[in-house]
Amino acid sequence: MRGWRVRGRGILLALLVGAWGCGGASSDEAVDEACAGLLPGDLVITEYLNDPEGTDTGQEYVELHNPSRDRVDLRGLALYAARSDGSQEKAYVFTQSVPVAPGSYLVLGDVREGPRPAYVDHAYGEALGALGNTGGLLGVRCGERVVDEVHLTAPARSGVARTYDGRLVPDSAGNDDPERWCDGTGAGDAGTSRGSPGMANAPCESKSTPGGPAADAGVAETCVPDGVQLARPVARPRPGELVITEVMANPRGDDTLGEWVEVLATAPVDLNGLTVGSDSAGTKVEGTRCVSLAAGAHAVLARRTEAVLNGGLPQPVATFGVDLRNSGGVVMVRSGDVLIDAAAYGPAEEGVATQVSALLADASRNDSQEAWCRATEPHGTRGDLGTPGRANRVCSGGGGADAGVPDGGVRSDAGTPDAGVADAGVDAGTPASGCIDRATGRSRAPRVPDAGSLVLTEFMADPAAVTDAMGEWVEVLALRDVDLNGVSLSSGSGGGTVLTSTLCLSVRAGGRALLARSDDVSANGGLPAVLGTFSFNLANSAGSHMLRLSVDGRLLDAVTWTAAAVPGVASQLDPSRSDPGRNDLAGSFCPAPTGARYGLGDRGTPGVENRPCAP
Incomplete structure (x- = not known):
């Protein structure tokens, strides 16, 4: 559940927030009296079928769970569906009493004519239209108060329901994370559809840890592992499972041939479908073969794969086509709209990579400029300094700046002029007083809280x-x-x-x-x-x-x-x-x-x- 979400009613929300801060009227003024007692989390969406086999009409369903110890009545609530940006919303309002017993599940179905299937407790008819097969919003609210809302994701194939991980207590904050959803495994009462409408869900099969993402994690893309012919779902990394550990922005020679980025996997992951780039552009890792990394493995992504052109790098696992600015910038790895990791670097010294101290190589600690320092070990055929594909050194002092190198970055007195394409645009680096906006990828001044905020x-x-x-x-x-x-x-x-x-x-x-x-x-x-x-x-x-x-x-x-x-x-x-x-x-x-x-x-x-x- 993503808290209070008001479409086209920003003024109302501002007034409500002001009332909270000043001890004024309760936010309950914006809710329907029939359901005014329901708070976010009193109902949780735990399963949905958004892509039935054949026609969607009449077959889709939504499962709600009452995690409380009290009876919940849906009267006054609205079940709604919309596009991912909140547009084209359609809603069904419960005008009659529909009770949900404590700890029980209730299934709402797109039943438009004839008797309801045995697993459907209440029909909402054609009110929602067709749910998005690959994305969208699904939620329940009382007036403007959102009780729960989830983002729809695509099953691996039609006829498979999406279910919240049965290992976890159904929770309206936890179900915001798409990695906690997976494809249903049981036939249930839904005929040929795989799901468990009206019952507790089965645990998702975790790729690494209990409570982690399911093997398919809602991603329909597949790849073929080395040595086999059968495809499997792509194991995309979650934030923290792929860490940027070294950046070469200014190699000797032509930058368009010799730039590279090193990443470290903290769990078994595939790079297929990831976008690697800067704050303004990126290149998607393509290919039908699985670009896989084992936990603890380093990999190099470079501008060119040929060793004779890239300065003798170890074999890159993939290439990118974005110019890394010598004046400083930010490197990002994304999975769709999800930021997996980002790292800012300062002015680049020619022929010297900047790297994260071996003691600080994780996606949280590499956010600090104090974690980075200049590389000192030579590699390749041109005398560049760096450790592409290998563990980094421990920076002086256990991770901060090297002596003589300001701010934990690389030297600003770069040697001979860059032989590559001239760097264009403004410096994408992050000033000491700024931060990188997660939505735009661009640096901005932070919004500093004051007393009362x-x-x-x-x-x-x-x-x-x-x-x-x-x-x-x-x-x-x-x-x-x-x-x-x-x-x-x-x-x-x-x-x-x-x-x-x-x-x-x-x-x-x-x-x-x-x-x-x-x-x-x-x-x-x-x-x-x-x-x-x-x-x-x-x-x-x-x-x-x-x-x-x-x-x-x-x-x-x-x-x-x-x-x-x-x-x-x-x-x-x-x-x-x-x-x-x-x-x-x-x-x-x-x-x-x-x-x-x-x-x-x-x-x-x-x-x-x-x-x-x-x-």
């Missing part, structure tokens, strides 16, 4: 599903559009972390950011997407404790507590007190209710609106 709304100090060192987390609500770059999260005992990234750590007004000890879904208990990580412990024992958000020494928000943490239960702010003043009042925080569970089963509502505290 961020609210601490929930924290998990003692997870039960995983260890504290992996599963602790803090939720932050933004009351206006902000970036968290430079924001410090700290405890009263002195521990603290400043959030830093080359990319903008953006949170939209009304959105919630998760800060956690780990951003690895297989290790952190199944949290939804984590925006940033912190390294200190949250106290479990009774005593005087504090969490603080600040920026440049200015306090943004703080909360205090004295009670001991309940294992496996988050402490959450009552939604009626979602501002930096009222969250200080006694009784503002309470244990997450029993029916609010996420990931592997701990109690909490990470990334979605909190449940009201009991009187």
Whole structure:
């Protein structure tokens, strides 16, 4: 569930956000009275059939799950479908009572005439038209309040339902991640369709870790592995599974022949279909053969594959056609619209690659300019310095700048003029005061939060599903559009972390950011997407404790507590007190209710609106 989403009603949303910040009217004014008591997460979309065999008409269905311990009635709610950009929306409004028992599943079907199939509990007829076979939005809302929304993805073939991973507790934040969906495996009651309408889903087959993406992950593209003739689904990397570790932007000789980028795989992945390039252009990795990397393997992507032309590189796995600017820039790897990794580099010294310290080669730590330094080992036939296809050296000081090389980058006193195509356009690098916008790929000034713009709304100090060192987390609500770059999260005992990234750590007004000890879904208990990580412990024992958000020494928000943490239960702010003043009042925080569970089963509502505290 992606929080509050209003199409064509920006003024209304702005007014609502202003009301939250000033302690004014509740956001419930924009909901239908019949369903006003439903909050985001009270219903979860867990399965859909958007591409039946043959004609779609009359065969599509949507499955809803009630994860709470209370009965939910759909009266007043709207089931809607739209294109991915929110246009051409069609909706079905429940005008009569349609109850959903606690913990049960309800199947809504595109049944337009005749009796309903046994697995369909309620028909919405032709109200939604045909669901998008390869993309689109599907959701339920009460007035303007979105209760849950997911992005549709394509099954591997027609007649196969898409299902949320049965390993995980159905969760309206977790189901935003397309990697947690996979093709259904059972026949169920849907005849020839593979799915499990009305029943709990089977676990997705993970390619690497429990709770990870399914083998097909909704990607219909296939490739043929070496040594075999049968094609298999492409195993595209998730963010963090492919890391940019070295960049040669200014080789000796012709740049259009000798530029290269090195990547490191942290899990078994295929590069097929990925786009490699800069902030303004990219080249897609094509081919019917699988371009596969094992976990821990390095690979080189270059302008040319012929060793006689590229300066004697090890065999590149693929080529790209984008000019890497000598004045500095950014290298990006994308999978469709998903940014897998990005790295900024400074002015390039001729014949010298810039590389990530071997100790900092992951997709989070390589965002810091302090992680990069100049290469020192010669390679190839032209005397260039770099380690293409091999592990990098440890930079001086364990990862920062080399002595004599400013800012952890390469020297600015480049030698002879570039013999390649002249670099065009403005510098794509990231100035010290800027960040790279994830949507546009371009550098901009960060939106610095001020007092009143961020609210601490929930924290998990003692997870039960995983260890504290992996599963602790803090939720932050933004009351206006902000970036968290430079924001410090700290405890009263002195521990603290400043959030830093080359990319903008953006949170939209009304959105919630998760800060956690780990951003690895297989290790952190199944949290939804984590925006940033912190390294200190949250106290479990009774005593005087504090969490603080600040920026440049200015306090943004703080909360205090004295009670001991309940294992496996988050402490959450009552939604009626979602501002930096009222969250200080006694009784503002309470244990997450029993029916609010996420990931592997701990109690909490990470990334979605909190449940009201009991009187």
